[in-house]
Amino acid sequence: GRLRLIAAASLEEEAEAVAAAVRRWLGAGRKRIALVAADRVAARRARALLERDGVLVQDETGWKLSTTRAAALVDAWLEVVTADAYHRDLLDLVKSPFLFSDWPDGLRPAGLVQLEAGLARHNLAYGLSRYEAVLAREPDGGEAVDMLRRAVAARQRMPRGTATPAHWLEGLLQALHELGAMPGLERDEAGAPLLELLRTRLEELSAVPARLTFAEWREWLNRELECATFVDRGIESPLVMTHLAATRLRRFDAAVLIGADRDNLAPAMPRALFGNLAVRSDLGLSLPTEAVARLRNDLAGLIASCGEVTVTWQIAHGDEANLICPELGMLAVFHDHAWGDDLVSSAGPAPGPAAGPGSGEGTAMPRPAAPQCVPLRLPVSAYASLLACPYQFFVRRMLGLGETEEVREALEKRDYGEYVHRILQRFHAGRTQLSGESDEKLVDALETISREVFAPAIEENFAEHAWLSRWLKRVPGYIAWQKAREAGGWRYAGSEQPRERTLVLADGDALVLHGRLDRLDRRADASEAVLDYKTQDAQGLRRRLAEPTEDVQLACYALLQGERVSEAAYVALDGEKPDELALQDVQEMARVQGERLVAIVHALRQGAGLPAHGIDAVCDWCEVRGVCRRDYQAEAVLP
């Protein structure tokens, strides 16, 4: 028949039904096809499906200018101005392809990488001039600094405080020019109308004396961009996306009306102003009955003037039923009475994802082998990663894929740990022995260093006082613990000590294990202790040491330091007093770990696979999770 009503169970089903109808019509040689978008979301999804098949759609309805890349650039720049160049806003801005179009190819991406890495390295969250000052000291940040200089210059073009709308617009245009965005915007389908809009408003408002704050002006500008539409005229296609009213008096070979439910096709009702029908009638304004009649006429006109019409709608939104619009519902009832067919059919199920959580299927556990990529120089942390999950080791150490560093706006637990390490290193560098000095004096000295180390973080964010207070509460306990160690014969002998040890593989090649000892103590008899500070509670560490062969870190540190080590312990610094948790049979454990490492590396070089078999506690914190697709592995292969 000429008319079909397709009931879809979901957005995806509806979009797929639309795309299927269009493909069928194109296959049958139809030349003019209308996609009548009552539901823009479903229409866009259908359009995406068609474009995936290489079928382009000529969009008559257009896009709001505010949704274009060009408007996103303006928005990103104004965000930079608003929030003193908050680092995320700045990176969003610099990622815009319109920027720095006067630079040779490759310079902008290089600058972006330098900028992103530089901000993360120095933990810079705000301030254009500050970014510039810090990165200018870097030896290889040339492009990033040039970018920042241009951003600073662009910022200077914008007024400060209040200004007339014309001044704000002028400042914005000059800033875009300074950022090298003009050529790209002029060439862009949406950029050109955006610039035209800005210039037109600048001209229109040049005589307006009212002064606006930045926030007021921006609100006005946002409204302008919301109201303006942009139509991409670069596409010519037999497929036209349009709206119902625009189909009047036009002929199409076929049309699909998308989202024809009672909400999307509700007749336009008069606004509250002059809502009284008698008043509206007297004033000659449109009445609800006319809106209903107009909708019916439009629907009838569409059906009459098109060779074939398919109507789609979703039968439910969430848990609620979603009815087809009453006019089409009535048509279905009449058709059923007259010819025993209500014209309604169901959309076929949309093709689902290949596999996913709950899909009942799953991918196989990855188990790559790469004997030629096995590194022969490993830090202790890499060995720990290899034991925790070989695939994690493969991705991190053999493929060299790591997480990008990000600016940390607030101190995290690991930063706190680093600060405490730094404080203790400075404290002991000036005092290798505490015995003989008063507790008050020592506490005072350690507190002073602590305040100095935390000062820059507190200057950035006053809330970091909480971390300092947390540490200061531990200071007296630490002094007492250190004195007790000295009474037991141990003397501080250094911290942050780099060490490495060469192991010999079965084929004679050398494997170098290396690491950095948090702290080394020594006794008069030359026996040694390797200590590792931990800013966590003792309970977790105790569990970690319950199975001594499973703890890699202390045993490997003992292996690195050598035969004189008689003690290896974690020092838990989170309680009132430090808690020492020692590894039993240190030298034996060091030997076991050394032999195990040699055997594993040998096996990997012989082609052994690296399965992704981390346990939950490891996977929960693993940045490689998206690569190993653990969440998509079949239940059977999960550990």
Ligand code: SF4
């Ligand atoms: S998520 Fe788990 S299984 Fe996957 S790589 Fe990380 S640790 Fe291994």
